[in-house]
Amino acid sequence: MNKLMKAPQRLVKRMLPFRQKAASKALLSALPAFAVPADAIEVLPDPTAFRQTLLRQIAQATRRILIVALYLQDDDGGREVLDALYAAYAKNPSLQIHIFVDWHRAQRGLIGKAKSEGNAGMYREYAERFGPGVAIYGVPVQNRELFGVLHLKGVIIDDTVLYSGASFNDVYLAKQGRYRLDRYHRLLHRELADAMAGFLRRHFVESEAVRRLNVPDVPSTRSLYPAIRTLRDDLQGARYDVPHDALGHADVAVTPLLGFGRADNLLNDVLLALLRGARRRVILLTPYFNLPRPVRLVIGQLLRRGCEIHIMVGDKTANDFYIPPPQPFRTIGLLPYLYENNLRRFARAHRKQMASGQLNIYLWRDGDNSYHLKGVLIDDDVAVITGNNFNPRAWALDLENGLLLRDPGHLLTAKHEAEWAALRQHAVRLTDDLALESTRSYPAEVRKNLKRLNRTRLDRLVNRIM
Structure with missing residues (x-):
């Protein structure tokens, strides 16, 4: 009986991505652009x-x-x-x-x-x-x-x-x-x-x-x-003033986008629409692994559809908040460990896709340098260059912008592939969540403060505003 009662609810949830995909397609087709x-x-x-x-x-x-x-x-x-x-x-x-x-x-x-x-x-x-x-x-x-x-x-x-x-x-x-x-x-x-x-x-x-x-x-x-x-x-309600230019055979459609606030955020809406429309491959770059819930949900839908997902994030030691253990500990130094815990949970939930190669998570590290990359590359014809960190703070609090590049002629593909190849030179692909450093190996001060945050659930609040 319970199954019968819940059947309509399950049906709506299964149909929702298709409705969203149609709305996303309409949003993208209506976007103005410069022919560059x-x-x-x-x-x-x-x-x-x-x-x-x-x-x-x-x-x-x-x-x-x-x-x-x-x-x-x-x-x-x-x-x-x-x-x-x-x-x-x-x-x-x-x-x-x-x-x-x-x-x-x-x-x-x-x-x-x-x-x-x-x-x-x-x-x-x-x-x-x-x-x-x-x-x-x-x-x-x-x-x-x-x-x-x-x-x-x-x-x-x-x-x-x-x-x-x-x-x-x-x-x-x-x-x-x-x-x-x-x-x-x-x-x-x-x-x-x-x-x-x-x-x-x-x-x-x-x-x-x-x-x-x-x-x-x-x-x-x-x-x-x-x-x-x-x-x-x-x-x-602000927008860039953008025309509807006709593309020539040597042109790329470039749309500057603005994002501010939780509602009517054009940059957020376009990013989600682009992800939903991915056909074959998504490359997502973020410095802090703290994905907003809508992005996590779309990634889950893409994985179920068989899309190949590549995510590159900085190793915690390449995070700009990281404090090497010999230096005095400060509370802000907890953030890289919180982000690594987020990544560990995500990787644990997707072990099967990681093992098959459908989901590839890369940790970037180059000596004592740090990592601050953001943006997405989708299939061979879409790129977004942005300052958006793909975290809840960027999604709802900060004033963000970005440039959407739509390239139906694949004129920029070689440049983007060269950029992606260069990034992987200093990155290691995670085999699974166990490849990350164990929390037992964290410095004592970090372990103590993480336990306190977890016990009071303040880690959830930090993830929402950082």
């Missing part, structure tokens, strides 16, 4: 090439330089970028130079370090020494950093878009012998650059909540609360 020549899209190989390209483009700029990132750090890497920007302005005073960083992140010191005025102190120091010319704005996406940050990415220099999930400091720019690996793309297309620049002008420069940080008097966050609320409401 495939030879105008370049994949840069490493952070050194990214830094060199960035500095060269800054030096050659004639009209505009717009940079948006989580932060521009007060260290050698960040100062090198600021030096280049002020030098470009001195050479060409008609140059428009705007930098947008997270409001909260810019005004605090590093986690675990002494309290300070943060990177904003460097911004003001440069403005006092070199005068006007470089406008640095803080964008307060939420009232507090814990509940969401500016995670938008992109550098627009004249007609070029440099897109990476990286921020700007020593390790992201490979300045001091170590690097934090990300993905790096260069797209030369005036209309795409105009659209991304136009978004920054409409939603940031013209917002009462977005204020200059490199000026003497910076308002308090509390005084901006009403303006921040208005900014949030504005961003909920």
Whole structure:
């Protein structure tokens, strides 16, 4: 009797993916796009090439330089970028130079370090020494950093878009012998650059909540609360201005996407639609293994359909929160272990698919360098380059963006395959969950704190906001 009563419910659950797939197909077919020549899209190989390209483009700029990132750090890497920007302005005073960083992140010191005025102190120091010319704005996406940050990415220099999930400091720019690996793309297309620049002008420069940080008097966050609320409401419905270009035989369809909030989040919706539409293979890159529930569900559906899934994540020692055991333990150092436990549970649940080769999980590690890659490659004709970490925080709290590349002519396939092959050079494929380090081998301080989190179920809360 119970089986008969539950039959309609089971039938609805089985039919739901088909309804979702139809809705996803309709969403993707309605997306506008720029027709960008495939030879105008370049994949840069490493952070050194990214830094060199960035500095060269800054030096050659004639009209505009717009940079948006989580932060521009007060260290050698960040100062090198600021030096280049002020030098470009001195050479060409008609140059428009705007930098947008997270409001909260810019005004605090590093986690675990002494309290300070943060990177904003460097911004003001440069403005006092070199005068006007470089406008640095803080964008307060939420009232507090814990509940969401500016995670938008992109550098627009004249007609070029440099897109990476990286921020700007020593390790992201490979300045001091170590690097934090990300993905790096260069797209030369005036209309795409105009659209991304136009978004920054409409939603940031013209917002009462977005204020200059490199000026003497910076308002308090509390005084901006009403303006921040208005900014949030504005961003909920914001979109890039994108046409419906017709593709030529040598073109790739490029759509910039915005994502903010739990509902009506276009970037999230498109990512799920793309995954549901996968036919043969999905490659998913994420630095922190903490997948949002909708993504986990779609991956399960794809595995049941027989799709091949490849997931690359950083080894816990390649996580930017990892603290080597000889160093004093801090609570933030628990995160890499929490992410590894998430990965262990996921691998244990999919042992069969891992054994058959249908599911392939790779751990990336290269010495004491770190891993910060994000994005997806689907079949041979779809790629998403993004700063989205594929975690619950990115899915609901942070302001995110990305570039969707649809390539029906497979014009970029060789470039993406070369990128994927290069990444695997420093990655090891897990055979099963037992290949991960046992929790019994974790440092004593880590084991104690993990037990406390598990006992109080606070680990679930941490997974939702980190």
